Amino acid sequence: MAKKLSRGVAVVGVGMSKFGVFPELTSRDLFVEAFQELRQSVQKGFDPKDIEAFYMGNFTSDHFENQAHLAPIVASWVGLSPVASTRIEDACASSGVALRQGALAIASGAVDVVLVGGLEKMTDLPGAKVTDALALAADSLFEIPAGFTFPGFYAAMATAYIDQYKADPDALLRVGIKNHENGGLNDKAQFNQTIPQVMAGKRKKAEQKGLPIPEWEDEMAFMKDLKANPMIAWPLRLFDCSPVSDGAAAVLLVSEELASKYTDSPIFVVGSGQASDGALAERESLSSVPAAEKASQHAYAMAGIGPEDIDFAEVHDCFTIAEIMASEDLGFFPRGEGWKAAMEGQTARTGSHPINTSGGLKSKGHPVGASGVGQVVEVWKQMHGIAGERQLPGTLKYGLTHNVGGTGQTCVVHIFEKRN
């Protein structure tokens, strides 16, 4: 049975820091950057005192920065005390889930104006090792003792997918090429470079060092060069993996009736779905993410639309295989056809189903707790025609975000509508 929200929820502003490596900044500093950009983005302006609740996604500042209880600290840092401040943690889906809580809080009637943020500081850490800390998202009793880390989990999923559908592993490389092509047009992206630009950079560096200048016939030749793009966990290579990043993002949500106070062109949260799952070993199949399928079904039902109505999507490409599986889990392509769609360019900006016009986690960066809200920033920009050189053509009515925690123990999907 489709559930409806008791009242409508609108996005009226967005902001994000640059994603990247910022040794001199803490996560709260990065959030200031996102919040200031958000303030500028609200067409008719807003007084931060309007904010009644702050929902903040963060994976593990506990380990990365020796700091738990981060929500009230960040709220204080940007001058929002005594606003109700809540940290949501669902691994890499933390801020997508925070967005959902913010939307539900408004729909509940308890509050009218909510700031939703996501932030993570993953580089230049005081103590924690980033891979050890990331592994906390898997099951510490069963999965971690078996020797798995996340590239290994997703490599197992990729292997299962390739085997089940007789997929061409080159499809993975095509996802990486496409996301770098988009990220090369996004100045917030950690890797703000297309693959040809990466190739040119490597040639230039070799020339400067007086080393033999590498030559590649084309982008695919570069992606298949094991020296340029080394294998991490078969079939996943370096350019199949999202990076370790610092960053923050923020969106301002208000009740539908208040939207016109802040902007003449809000976007509405018309669908929200979330689902969970057990450890990878407990699943019947590794070639899909059941929680993503279920979360999207809830979101579609709430929105009263289907995958065929979605104009573009930001999906959780922590690894390239994840984007291909997501394109099927979300219903854009039939099971086993996602890899072909990637090969054929259907998910490119010029394709039938544009995915990750921002560059995705792969190129834009993946400060894990910030990624879910970062996706909404791209939806906002595309829907307002302010995405610059990566702007999609035509009218964009429905955009979708898909944010995953772990190997799919959490998935949260949102659908946004632009009405004018």
Added chain:
Amino acid sequence: MAKKLSRGVAVVGVGMSKFGVFPELTSRDLFVEAFQELRQSVQKGFDPKDIEAFYMGNFTSDHFENQAHLAPIVASWVGLSPVASTRIEDACASSGVALRQGALAIASGAVDVVLVGGLEKMTDLPGAKVTDALALAADSLFEIPAGFTFPGFYAAMATAYIDQYKADPDALLRVGIKNHENGGLNDKAQFNQTIPQVMAGKRKKAEQKGLPIPEWEDEMAFMKDLKANPMIAWPLRLFDCSPVSDGAAAVLLVSEELASKYTDSPIFVVGSGQASDGALAERESLSSVPAAEKASQHAYAMAGIGPEDIDFAEVHDCFTIAEIMASEDLGFFPRGEGWKAAMEGQTARTGSHPINTSGGLKSKGHPVGASGVGQVVEVWKQMHGIAGERQLPGTLKYGLTHNVGGTGQTCVVHIFEKRN
């Protein structure tokens, strides 16, 4: 302006594990115990498949158990996958805030049946030191480098309070005596002993060891004996401090219209308020907790009642001074009068304002992420007349819970109503 929820929310069942030290159990095991008791508590029974969302409070399983992303793992452990599963972290207020999110989720219309849990495993840890991990709830940039730990923070607050109101420090000891008197009647309590029982135990142990048998004139003499009750941070002694605990608690929330499907005697969540604050050093005064005052004002406004309507309360007595300040922050007593009320027995079960009939965090135990939901378990028991020997007399219409994170960077207050 008082905010109202878009629809009513009812509690239809509760459960908790025993609080204490359980070296053989993980936090997920403890939650199974709470969940099974909850299942038994639902008068007309319920199918766990009815549950549409799971909100779980936990402070830092990241450090305590090397496990983040705990919500979907716990959901899977009790057979609830693929239910939407969200971890809330606001330090020691984590599960009080989770309760709020669960209530708002139902009020939003997105879901009808929500499981709210809290859990923490703090003893027999694989690596983390419990005091180091607890310190993560304070500001790692400013407070921790200054050398503070939580007994020190609350000692500073106690000192300020005593100075400002010329309070008798014996009032703190009276809070401890009272909470142990209540906890001695609660078989879920970690310290299921009254102070006279503690005294008798110490005498017996001395006798068994052939040591001189200590004698104390009365409970106060025991509490003032620095050998029996050593100073931790003046004026806070051992029996002013809540213990390190393992435990879990759970409540089942449903929309008001569904309540009668599950029970003939629901209790309703009629008020919910949450507020935040900066670090202790940023506050104008240390003798109150502004976030608690603000959270309670929101909760009273939503409920349309005042502190004079509250029949009993479970408050966050992480340290005895916290209970005294809470009794003022919540409006039960005027500023500076809370310590007198404690001295006079007004907060005892037989007093005008019974507080912490469960034994409070002091005697019941304080598995930090579980404490907020644990408070609701006591409210349920008192309102249903099933609190055994610690049962309050008469009709109980309104109960209140008060859950604090850190030194008051987070506070969340709920008001419950029993209508028949």
